[in-house]
Amino acid sequence: MKFKLLAFFALWITIAFNFVQAQVPSTKIYGRVLSHENRGLEYATIALYNNKDSILLKTTFSEIDGAFNFKDISYGKYQLRISSMGYGIYKSSELDLNASNPEINLKDIKLSATETNLKEVNVSGKKAFVEQKIDRLVVNVDALISNAGTTALDVLSKSPGVNVDQNGAISFKGKSGVSIFIDDKPTYLSGTDLENYLRSLPSSSLEQIELMTNPPAKYDAAGNAGVINIKTKKNKVAGFNGSVNLSLNQGQLTRSNNSANFNYRKNKINVFGNLSYNLNNSFTDLDLNRVYKNEDNSPKYFFNQNSYFRRHGNTFNAKTGIDFYQNEKTTWGFVFTGMSRISEQINNNTSNLLNAIKQPDSIIKAINTDNINYKNAALNLNYRHKFSKEAGDITFDLDYLTYRNQTDQNYLNYSYFPNMQLKSQDILTGDLPSDINIYTAKTDYTRPINKLWKLEAGLKTSYTKTNNAANYLYTANNKTVIDYDKTNQFIYKENINAAYLNMNMEGKRFSLQAGLRFENTVSDGHQLGNLVKPDSSFKRKYNSFFPTIYLSYKLDTASNNQIGLNYGRRIDRPYYQDLNPFFSPLDKFTYYVGNPFLRPAFTQSLELSHTFKSKITTTLGYSWIRDDVNETIEIVNGTYYSRPANIGKGTVKNISVNADLDITKWLTTHIYMEFANIVSKTDFYTGYLVTRGTYFRSNPNLQFKISPSWSAEANFRYQTKFSSVQFLIGSVHEFGAALQKKISPKSTLKLSASDIFRDRIFVGVINNLAATEANWTNKQDSRSFILSYSYRFGKAFSTPAKHETTGADTEKNRVKN
Numbered sequence: 001m002k003f004k005l006l007a008f009f010a011l012w013i014t015i016a017f018n019f020v021q022a023q024v025p026s027t028k029i030y031g032r033v034l035s036h037e038n039r040g041l042e043y044a045t046i047a048l049y050n051n052k053d054s055i056l057l058k059t060t061f062s063e064i065d066g067a068f069n070f071k072d073i074s075y076g077k078y079q080l081r082i083s084s085m086g087y088g089i090y091k092s093s094e095l096d097l098n099a100s101n102p103e104i105n106l107k108d109i110k111l112s113a114t115e116t117n118l119k120e121v122n123v124s125g126k127k128a129f130v131e132q133k134i135d136r137l138v139v140n141v142d143a144l145i146s147n148a149g150t151t152a153l154d155v156l157s158k159s160p161g162v163n164v165d166q167n168g169a170i171s172f173k174g175k176s177g178v179s180i181f182i183d184d185k186p187t188y189l190s191g192t193d194l195e196n197y198l199r200s201l202p203s204s205s206l207e208q209i210e211l212m213t214n215p216p217a218k219y220d221a222a223g224n225a226g227v228i229n230i231k232t233k234k235n236k237v238a239g240f241n242g243s244v245n246l247s248l249n250q251g252q253l254t255r256s257n258n259s260a261n262f263n264y265r266k267n268k269i270n271v272f273g274n275l276s277y278n279l280n281n282s283f284t285d286l287d288l289n290r291v292y293k294n295e296d297n298s299p300k301y302f303f304n305q306n307s308y309f310r311r312h313g314n315t316f317n318a319k320t321g322i323d324f325y326q327n328e329k330t331t332w333g334f335v336f337t338g339m340s341r342i343s344e345q346i347n348n349n350t351s352n353l354l355n356a357i358k359q360p361d362s363i364i365k366a367i368n369t370d371n372i373n374y375k376n377a378a379l380n381l382n383y384r385h386k387f388s389k390e391a392g393d394i395t396f397d398l399d400y401l402t403y404r405n406q407t408d409q410n411y412l413n414y415s416y417f418p419n420m421q422l423k424s425q426d427i428l429t430g431d432l433p434s435d436i437n438i439y440t441a442k443t444d445y446t447r448p449i450n451k452l453w454k455l456e457a458g459l460k461t462s463y464t465k466t467n468n469a470a471n472y473l474y475t476a477n478n479k480t481v482i483d484y485d486k487t488n489q490f491i492y493k494e495n496i497n498a499a500y501l502n503m504n505m506e507g508k509r510f511s512l513q514a515g516l517r518f519e520n521t522v523s524d525g526h527q528l529g530n531l532v533k534p535d536s537s538f539k540r541k542y543n544s545f546f547p548t549i550y551l552s553y554k555l556d557t558a559s560n561n562q563i564g565l566n567y568g569r570r571i572d573r574p575y576y577q578d579l580n581p582f583f584s585p586l587d588k589f590t591y592y593v594g595n596p597f598l599r600p601a602f603t604q605s606l607e608l609s610h611t612f613k614s615k616i617t618t619t620l621g622y623s624w625i626r627d628d629v630n631e632t633i634e635i636v637n638g639t640y641y642s643r644p645a646n647i648g649k650g651t652v653k654n655i656s657v658n659a660d661l662d663i664t665k666w667l668t669t670h671i672y673m674e675f676a677n678i679v680s681k682t683d684f685y686t687g688y689l690v691t692r693g694t695y696f697r698s699n700p701n702l703q704f705k706i707s708p709s710w711s712a713e714a715n716f717r718y719q720t721k722f723s724s725v726q727f728l729i730g731s732v733h734e735f736g737a738a739l740q741k742k743i744s745p746k747s748t749l750k751l752s753a754s755d756i757f758r759d760r761i762f763v764g765v766i767n768n769l770a771a772t773e774a775n776w777t778n779k780q781d782s783r784s785f786i787l788s789y790s791y792r793f794g795k796a797f798s799t800p801a802k803h804e805t806t807g808a809d810t811e812k813n814r815v816k817n
Helices: 002-019 152-157 191-200 810-814
Strands: 028-034 045-050 056-061 067-071 076-083 095-097 103-110 130-132 137-140 162-164 170-172 179-182 206-212 227-232 237-250 254-266 269-293 299-325 330-354 360-386 393-416 422-448 454-476 479-482 488-506 510-528 536-554 561-572 583-587 590-593 601-612 616-636 639-662 667-684 687-698 701-705 710-719 722-724 727-729 732-744 747-754 761-769 772-780 784-794
Touching: 028 076, 045 067, 056 067, 130 639, 152 162, 152 191, 152 206, 152 227, 191 269, 191 299, 191 330, 254 784, 299 360, 393 583, 616 667, 616 761, 616 772, 667 722
Parallel strands: 028 103, 179 227, 590 639
Antiparallel strands: 028 067, 045 056, 045 076, 076 095, 130 137, 137 206, 162 170, 206 227, 237 254, 237 784, 254 269, 269 299, 269 772, 299 330, 330 360, 360 393, 393 422, 422 454, 454 479, 454 488, 488 510, 510 536, 536 561, 561 601, 583 590, 601 616, 616 639, 639 667, 667 687, 667 701, 687 710, 687 722, 701 710, 710 732, 722 727, 727 761, 732 747, 747 784, 761 772
8 A cells, every 4th residue: 555655646746747837936026015104004915916917816914014925926927916994005017027037025115095094094904714725724813803812722613624522622624633733843732731731822822723634744744633733923023022912701700811922133133932821710510321221221220420620720821032143044043932830620529329210329429629730841942044045945953842740639439328328438649740751853954946846855853751650549447558450650752753855836827745754653661560560561663654745726817716636644643641551530430541552543635625716615525544543431330431442444524615705895704614424443342333423514704894993703603413433422503703993003902702692512422332321411611701902012123034943743742641
């Protein structure tokens, strides 16, 4: 199969070299848009037209200082048109790009104010919510008013194709195993840690969300569902400037997200930073019902449990760095990122055990407390050097990341007779330290080969060491002993070495990007024993090739119809803690168990798309998965065990429509719809299991332009019920609205409401349990009202681009507690 894929990859490159006639020289048209007061105009619309037939080719928006640019345009003659509300339209003279004139600097373009707005000009512009590119879909976070004052997890839940379930787990176009990146750097987090981190990251610090079902070869191959890259806001201009964002979120409980960022550049030094604070107050009201059966399928006894989780936490995030511009070609950089979270979760749990005729047998009340002290720090040293235009540029990154987590558990259980007389009590206390250290080094090289092609190549190595311990004491009848069934220490080491090659070109009508990545993985795990359990260890080594290819063709010269095709192969390595075979209690009747025999899962994905006038994109997708990893549930003697397992083979077929439509001058809409079919085949512990499930998901959003300073939004989300391996998930829907007032060009006030009618209630059924039926209902603090205020300050002027990525890749996504 590998040789067939390589042959397919080589064939496409050969065809492209012989077929493509377009030219993609290294060209650029750039400049700056100013107001009549010589201030930079943000969100001015810059449109590039073919000068011969006035066909619109590309559009962009000016940055905060008014800067704009178009890169890698084919030789030809063009005209630039610039517009901004309250100003007259600017039309350039003919712009002739050719081999002797590959760059055109229009410098400062001053727009004249219209006569009715000379006294007070209100600058207004609007970015599209989504932008389709050859290898990714880009979501502009600020395009939705309702994103204000929320978190990164909330923003993701509104992004096309992304689903965030009741536990904060993220899936993308029907597949789990998505890798989350921040500014092209992996988060190295998963599970609860990833959820908590994204909940602590204010939406005000986000610029864009990049959704990649088949990421280019430059990205690590990890993540079966692809990569979601969250790009944070960065000041792209020099001087001293920044912004402050404040928000208050009021549901049944009060939350808050606040952030501030700054940028200062003088001469060859540029200093930047971002600080944020998150106050989290939340709850989960979970009802879990189980029916245990006899061999003849009659009820044996019933188990009804209510768990009320109350969470409180304070999170501080910081990112700061410095760039030193040694000269016009060489830049050195240093970046520090840190996070500190202190949180508490209290679970008041009541379990009722009933006999076969539903008479009370016993009642168990529990107060489970988790105190968590979580810290993360990351250091990055980077270097960038630009050679001549023909020789390209090279970057180097060295990264060190460390995670320290200390969780103290105190689980009190009280057992009562039906008359509430105390039967027994016990206490389980846990001391759970966790240390993770990650080291990475990478280099990337980019250069144009000729007027048609550009080459990208790179090398990377990473080393990860995790040390997770769990020390449990059990107290009953005034006697405390070590609980050896749960006490353990697990040490895991992993080294991944990678190399990639990527070729791309963009012509007038045909575009191609093709890449091949090779990864070598060596890992070993050591489970330390204790007095009742022996030592155990494992070691694995494997090599894999990961090809990617993207094709795009414009069916007409006006670019009204465009088709695209992409293919990629990816890997999903197990989370580090999922390999730990010991038991971890969630409550007295529920345990999480790791699986040291987990194998990496491999996915191949193929997508065919059609885009109409850059407004409506329809995509057909097909993925086939080998050794897919999923949660499995097993009940033994009435106790509920959750463990990850390779469930076998799976396929995902989907069709999606993504549309941005301007209905009137005052009304625009964005609609995302997706229909998917998921099939899983596995040798389950209850027997061979084939699961088929379909779902439909829709996220329509309406935006209203009330006046130059007032705007509003209404949104709705709906998903049908669907089956996935053991789980039947019920349908869910919610309605939200938002209102925005631009107080001045630098300040904005927003008010939004989510789940206004409190419809977001999760229900589900757990299937394929031996002699057991189970279902659940999950309610959260979903209805909330958010008031947010943002203010920008400072002086701005143009500055060269900074090196903003580091070498840390997907290992972050596999940290799980």
